Amino acid sequence: MKKGTIATVAMLSISLFATSAFCDTKKGEKVDGKAEFEKHCAACHPNGGNVSNPQKTLSKAVMAKNGVKSQKDIIAKMRNPGPGMTKFDAKTVPDKEAKAIADYILKTFK
Template sequence: MKKILSIVLLLSIVFNFTFVRPVLADAASGAKIFSANCAACHAGGKNLVNPQKTLAKADLEKYGMNSLEAITTQVTKGKGAMPAFQGKLNAEQIEDVASYVLETSEKGWSK
């Protein structure tokens, strides 16, 4: 019985490290990338193109953009007036920006 449990545990660990990608996003790096690529339209968490859809926590929640996955998809593929950044930023940079946006929305954007 112990041998079976050991095998199941080992398989579980291997599966988790093989198929589940850990979140290693770097919000500090994301801040720099945001400043260089996003701040023109989203300075201070605002949205110059569509003022109702800011990067404030309440708006991110309202529009279903309150997860790393949702923000990463939006930045990667773009939507509406927002351009896609796939090809301009690599996947790690996009994840860093998403992490920064989510983290900063939790703290509250400064003016």
């Protein structure tokens, strides 16, 4: 009986720690746009480039030419991209993270 109780407590403790690792950022907590960009975007957009379509970089001029000028436009492109780009739905990249990524892109790639 004692071993069963210890095992149960141990499993509950582990599950509590594991669950917190999968939670979205806490309310009021700032999201690191650069870290999120590195996590979700940098493999295909290293240094703001584009490995699958070099003509569509993340530079401000190129994005504007393709109708992407604001945070809202970038998030829309993340949610419903064109051919060759991975789709990032709100479950994969929550809105708070998407906004941080968009802000990072706008500030970083001029």
